[in-house]
Amino acid sequence: ILQFNLVCDRVYLDTLANTLFFAGIFIGSAIVGPMSDWFGRKVAIIVFCLCLVSTGVGCAFAPTYEIFVVTRVLTAIFGIPCFIIQFTYVTEISGIEWRTQAGLLVNMGSALSHAILPGVAYALREWRGIQLYVGASPAIFLLFVYFIPESPRWLLANKKYNQAKAVIGRFAKSKGKVIESRKSEEKAAKKLGVWDLFRFPAMRVICLDILFIWFTISMVFYGLTLNGGSLAGDPYLNTALNGLVEVGAYLVLYFSGKFGRKPMLSGSFILGGLSCISSMLCDYFSNGDTDLLNASTALAIIGKFFASLGFALVYQVTSELFPIEARTTAVSMGSMSARVGSMLSPLTLQLQKSVPWATQTIFGTLSVLAGFTTLFFPETNKAEYLRSLPDAE
Structure with missing residues (x-):
């Protein structure tokens, strides 16, 4: 507030920053579907995560209010797709009986982060340090990218059968099972x-x-x-x-x-x-x-x-x-x-x-x-x- 002089006749800029942040979430929600469907869940979340870390860390070093708002809006644009894609991904790789629980784990991760953040804020106190912590945190995900396969449902929907067979076989092997190959007679769902x-x-x-x-x-x-x-x-x-x-x-x-x-x-x-x-x-x-x-x-x-x-x-x-x-x-x-x-x-x-x-x-x-x-x-x-x-x- 004080660093950007958001007082007196500029106090409304604080509310404007929050409103524009949610506008960024609106934009991110609009682009995540096509990106995820065209390029795959794994590729899309890697791209969005890299952009999220870059803009999130950059926001911590914003010298002016205008740059702060722009970088914060960009973090919103790149952040919401990461959540939506991971929610979609875990439900797609889960069996029907575990789909709800898998989705709940994603939501719980978000909630626990929300609960932990006040402790971080209490320890750091200065907003740039807090923003740097928040902006750099998603980089941890990138350390595990190599071990995460593409969604087999997305691979099948896009007729990448050999890759889908390899991923499904990997899952089956972990359960001590063998998957037999067979042709699917289901017709592709009409997109509306x-x-x-x-x-x-x-x-x-x-x-x-x-x-x-x-x-x-x-x-x-x-x-x-x-x-x-x-x-x-x-x-x-x-x-x-x-x-x-x-x-x-x-x-x-x-x-x-x-x-x-x-x-x-x-x-x-x-x-x-x-x-x-x-x-x-x-x-x-x-x-x-x-x-x-x-x-x-x-x-x-x-x-x-x-x-x-x-x-x-x-x-x-x-x-x-x-x-x-x-x-x-x-x-x-x-x-x-x-x-x-x-x-x-x-x-x-x-x-x-x-x-x-x-x-x-x-x-x-x-x-x-x-x-x-x-x-x-x-x-x-x-x-x-x-x-x-x-x-x-």
Whole structure:
């Protein structure tokens, strides 16, 4: 703040930097699909990781605000593809019975990093050192690239049968099994565009709801994350707790198969929204009362727990609502809507300075409303996938 003189008439530049960062995530979400599909999971993540390390380290040495913002936006553009590709990769190489658990491990890694970072910040204190630590950390992945094979599903989809056979054989050998070669009679799934999802009335309603819940959960999730350091109490502890509750949320998600996707998705949105509204009420009527301020902080962290659970569930439910021919397109569509919500979250937080009750009220109201709209979704837990979009009718 002081180094770049972000005070007085330049204070808005702090919010602008966060908004542009999320704009970078929006761009990264748009380019990761084609890059990963054209060049393969392994090649794409190596390229993005190299770019991420370069821009992340460069950001730590930015001499001016303008260069800081540019390098930070570039880290967002290159960072989100690394997460999306690794999530896709681990689910593609996992068996059906382990696919959910594999995806959860990726999410838990992200949550644990979030929980550890406040400790690093407390030890280093200076932002350039923290940024250097964050920017250089992904380089560790590059040490293991040689041992990571390409996704066999991607190889098969792109008719690289010999390479796919070698990778599958390597996996089978580790289990003491032998894979017999045989021709696949499955036809390649037809690739659809976003507008194809809106051609059928029933799917049109689902798509509009998908856009709304992704937008809402992203705004609430990132809004509560960015606001963690502004809550009553120690900012380092609050930020660490925000990361730890994500771990707890992902552990709860493991049991979604027992209770069903729809009640857990709807419940996470509604309970998260009520937590945000309750947090606002405690803060608004606290009048300096320590107990009410602490209650407000606790309720905000509980809201983050349900937002984390909801975010993980929207990925899973969206992929289960659509047939294979439209699944990737549907998730990409939802992700793009989510980035719009995340770009607006820093601007929404600015309202706290003039209208203290507005931010949490917006988060809570949207979340509760989104929770009720998810009740119109069909239950997808242990349900057969749709074979085509017309089947939804």
